[in-house]
Amino acid sequence: MSFQTDPVELEVDAFRGALLAIYADLDAEVARRAPVCQLSGRCCRFKEYDHTLFLSAPELSVLLADAPAPSRPLDQGLTCPWQDAQGRCTAREARPLGCRVYFCDPNYEGQAADLSETFLARLKRLAEDFGLPWDYAPLHHHLRAAWSQRAQPEPGPTESS
Secondary structure, three states, X not given: OOOOOOHHHHHHHHHXXXXXXXHHHHHHHHHHHOOOOOOOOHHHOOOOOXXXXXXXXXXXXXXXXXXXXXXXXOOOOOOOOOEOOOOOEOOHHHOOHHHHHOOOOOOOHHHHHHHHHHHHHHHHHHHHHOOOOOOOEEHHHHHHXXXXXXXXXXXXXXXXX
């Protein structure tokens, strides 16, 4: 008995595998540079530390498919919805490239931009190879658009929790 696999599923799996390979290469390069993470949570507190997390549409698709539900409701770009009450990332394995290169270690600061540009170029080529839209935009822009297309409310705890 043979099973037929949906070609769309194969395409998604192939893209995911290639994306995860890029992430693994990036993670290895970051580890080689050895930035220090003090678990401050600054990387997820965008407004407070004056940064914005950008990601591509294909990365968003993998993030939404592979990450658990957000830990908090979506705000106006102040924080990451996957940062829990202790300041930790609950989407660590699925986190996008922008999260993987960001460290608040002052000794690493100048290296993040170079790594980001190198690996974003690889990611963009991958999206082109698969015929996927690039749509590089802030996380909150993507999430608002994705959640507005769904019939259900945004995931995450309510404001009162």
